[in-house]
Amino acid sequence: MKPARDWHHTTLGRTVLFLGGIRFAVPVLLLVAAALAWGTWIESTSEAANAARLVYGSWWFIALMALICLSLVLSVITRFPWRRKHIGFITVHASLVMLVVSAFVSFFTRVEGQIALSEGEQAAAFQLKERQIEILSHDAGQFLPEGVLSVDGVAAFEVAGVPVRIDERWANTTEEFRVTDDGANPLHAVEIRPAAGEPVWVGQSEASQPPQDLGGVYVRVLPVGESFAPAAAPLELTLLTQDGSRRSVPEAGTAIGESGWTVEAVEHFERATVTADGLAEREDGAPNPSVMVHLVHTDGSRERHIAFERFNDSIHKKTLAGESHSPYAVQFVGAPTYAPLITFERVDGVSRVTITGDVEPERFEQPANGAWQIDSAIVGMFEVAQEFTHARGGTSLVEAPGGDNTRPALVISYGEGEHTTTAILPWTQRVPLQFGDEVRMLRYGPVLHDLPFTIQLADFRKLDYPGTDNAMAYESDVNVTFDDADAAPTGTTISMNKPLEHEGWKVYQSGFLGSGISVFQVTRDPGLGPTYVACTALCIGILITFYSRSLSRGHPGMPAPFGATAHAATSDAATTNTGGARHAAAVRTALSAVSDPAGNGVCTGDVQDDTRSNADHGVAADPAPGPGDAVVHVRRSRRGAADRAHELV
Secondary structure, three states: OOOOOHHHHOHHHHHHHHHOOHHHHHHHHHHHHHHHHHHHHHHHHOOHHHHHHHHHOOHHHHHHHHHHHHHHHHHHHOOOOOOHHHHHHHHHHHHHHHHHHHHHHHHHHOEEEEEEEEOOOEEEEEEEEEEEEEEEEEEOOEEEEEEEEEOOOOOEEEEOOEEEEEEEEEOOEEEEEEEEOOOOOOEOEEEEEEOOOOOEEEEEOOOOOOOEEEOOEEEEEOOOOOOOOOOOOOOEEEEEEOOOOEEEOOOOOOEOOOOOEEEEEEEEEOEEEEEOOEEEEOOOOOOEOEEEEEEEEOOOOEEEEEEEHHHOOOOEEEEEEOOOOOOEEEEEEOOOOOOOEEEEEEEOOEEEEEEEOOOOOEEEEEOOOOOEEEEEOOOEEEEEEEEEOEOEEEEEEEEOOOOOOOOOEEEEEEOOHHHOEEEEEEEOOEEEEEEOOEEEEEEEEEEEEEEEEEEEEEEEEEEEOOOOOOEEEEEEEEEEEEOOOOOOOEEEEEEOOEOEEEOOEEEEEEEEEOOOEEEEEEEEOOOHHHHHHHHHHHHHHHHHHHHOOOOOOOOOOOOOOHHHHHHHHHHHHHOOOOOHHHHHHHHHHHHHHHOOOOOOOOOOOOOOOOOOOHHHHOOOOOOOOOHHHHHHHHHHHHHHHHHHHOOOO
């Protein structure tokens, strides 16, 4: 606004006018808008905690909001001394300042976290979003807490005097199976990469064990030094008697000697699957050659025998009817055949591959280590990616994309120079690490915050939409024991729209895991109440500014009539401007000079004292005004008063 008070012309007044004016507020608002846009982009591309740390909680953003509050306060001070017409203006600006302050109170004092309970469990603390490293020392079989360190925004710290650096922060991890060639004992293993599909590791197996089935293609890895040998004899289906003798299974309808048993039926299966009635044939899937034999006795007793070619040491016998039991068992004898079969062997440092099927066997050889491709007419093309003779398998944590059940981790390095060691700290798991001559347990997990009460889950209920597994509603029956009371636990129900409230704490039903774990959201926000008050006051101030003529005089929403506002404005100005009296006297003198003796004035109507100085109206002081000047004074006086009445003050 322009200088309108005597103190506005002082050095302090000009400073207050600038800081409380639009020329200062607009650039600051543009900077705040740019900061908010940056914070929104960070939230959309990463975690909200990063936006809070880099933008909303930074010193420079707080300084910008402080400048906004300063401008709002000084814009009110520039109107001093205040009058009734300033009530709407002051209410709006005061509520905006209160809203900003309340937002920062919530930002720095709000506490929010989660509790996950299964039925019967209780908790007196909840997990915050902030993360920490808990350092524990081991003494006499117990883990003693030694310190807690928040890792949000921290890049390095010390444990037992050893520097520790956080190299990476993984949002999610998964376990990956890895094979290395550093085993203590010889173990032959090969990594195969089919033309279509994921690579797979195959470890060595004995000749008596079945090979690994890779989608209808069988793979056997022989121990180092052993050579491939084809099956000596084909399998034969036999009847094994109790005395150890064997005989071939006769055809259906043939009696088995003088035992009184007869072969009722013999069924062969290529892709057998086990059912309640014995075996059934599958249309697809891996081959599983099998035979099911039914025996019947002269007294009506019946038995069912099942034998699998590739599991010839397994005997299946079941009585279906009667009380007689045969002395027989059906079993395959001999080495089972697998087609097609890929056999890996490692002899004298040379890798060999033999592929057998319905045609002549194929043989391939690779004298040097390294990956090599095999183009087979029987099984097609595939790659031998790696081959180890002392294989050792194990799982390790690797970074993974985010999901519903995330397991974050920290990758740290500790020590100096050649003695630097890298370790992974999985979420909520203790990891023993050697720091010099001392061992410490490090646990990476959430920050825990105590509650003024203990909550125990008694029962969790979930109601689904009919015909679906989607939850329509869910609620939890809990028992609450307050720390400040000696009474028995209080039972209550927490649902989605019915939280538990106690001394500013609120416990909401936020979700569930599986069918028996209830998840609660715990919050405490001291700035929430003042925020509601500020929003209410802001709405009232806006209504006053636009719809109350007496409490917000000169507001832009409902302008007053020209004449009324002009007279009111000149009357108000007359009480504050010391130069107004002289100006009013000059106007009256001019009017008297141009009035006729009969009393017919040039200007009709009552003329109020105008309080603006000649300099304010752009009129030079003239001790002897002429008739034309009087009319100019009157017009300018009325126009200036009307303009002041419509200013937003």
